[in-house]
Amino acid sequence: MAHDPQADGYESFYREFDSPLMRQVRREAYGEDIGQHSWVSADDLRADVLRLQLAKSGTLLDLGCGPCGPLTFIVASVGCQATGLELSASALHAGRRRAAALGIDSLVSTREGDLNRPLPFVTGSFDAAISLDVVLHVRDRSTLFEEVRRVLAAGARFLFTDAGVMTGALSNEEIRRRSAHGYTQFVVAGWNESLLERAGFELLEIEDRTESVSRNASGRLAAMNAHRAELEHASGTVAFESQRNYLDTVVELSRRRALSRIMYLVQAPTDRGISSPTSVA
Template structure:
């Protein structure tokens, strides 16, 4: 693991190790309205929309690439008949995910894998009927290589659904980028970057929708709720951590409300006639 990857893992681990604390649970349930256990900019309504896009059936096996604590993944599995596999590079995320999966009685339908330090995914070609990846691609240093790996493990005719919250659409200052890159490794791309990366991998883009509104709602909800519980949060996690997170959330509301950054959801498919290269 490079030192930048270690930094990314440390920042996420700090969040994930507190994920199940009663105080964080209280903040989350007020801030999110409908808390589905996500650590992303995904609101429950969007996930329900994605379930329609994917139209899953009992024979499907879905991969969640960058599943985090498995909130969206467990929601997807309980609202369909699929089996699923979640992968992440963060041990704290997977430990929280494991607890969530067991508590929801889903251990026979969801497998979890730590893929940190691995050159590719530990799965055979064409293992999955569909792949989802919520707010992960911004962390991937070589998106085309990652897409090629997702292509490899996806069955022909399968769909890939992912979100990217780092599409640049305006002027960003060095400070904007520094604050937005809170978790470490972040990649900001122009409007048509994902379309051409998908096309060069062989995927056909079926749908692209702007989904910045959920991000703005989550950030402002979290900012306000955290202000409400400021004393408890400062007591438990310290003043510096509190301020740091508030600055981050406020900056995101500004950047996405001004459309300087945009979050999109993409649905692409691997054509039926596709062969692995």
């Protein structure tokens, strides 16, 4: 079935997410397939779980959870409850199947929704939040950060990665190729920090994770080339070439350090100054 990734964001990947071929490609690309569709590696996520300081009795929110790979990984390791918010119904379908296969479906809930809208959750209802390689697709991240702060409990932590931080020169051609999954926003270094501060968060840590982009994109390219005939048969030559073009650009921008992937860990104020929970749902 032919598809155009530019037209449908991540949808075509998610419809085929659990096929034996896609599982094989992910295993070869990532080494350890945890059901991610991002630049996240299992090792980074293991360290990030500790950063969140989540208790078994806690609640986690994953913004733009995709097929719930990182979300189910964290739930399986902590035993907490988690909610995933995501635009793609196909991704959430795959995510629920994954949670059921891991025997943690009673701890996981999913909600179809748009991060360009107010978050459909009660104020102060989560003990931690993550958002992995998603904010670059959001039109107004300033409002999103304010919304994340609103739905977090006092002192709760928010960890996210942004793979679109400009740390060098990009051409118009590179920007076009790097935006293959729909609306994409690139920001200058320091931009996220100032918006987070304005939203009332305290910045605890930032870490350069550009290396994981180079590694995972190169891994995906190698796996794609190894399964070229099957992938072209499944999704068409145009889609195959477009994805290869995208990954080549990602590798090149990372190599030149023109575009960086940064991890941000922030904390909501310990005193909310809000007397009773309110809902925007």
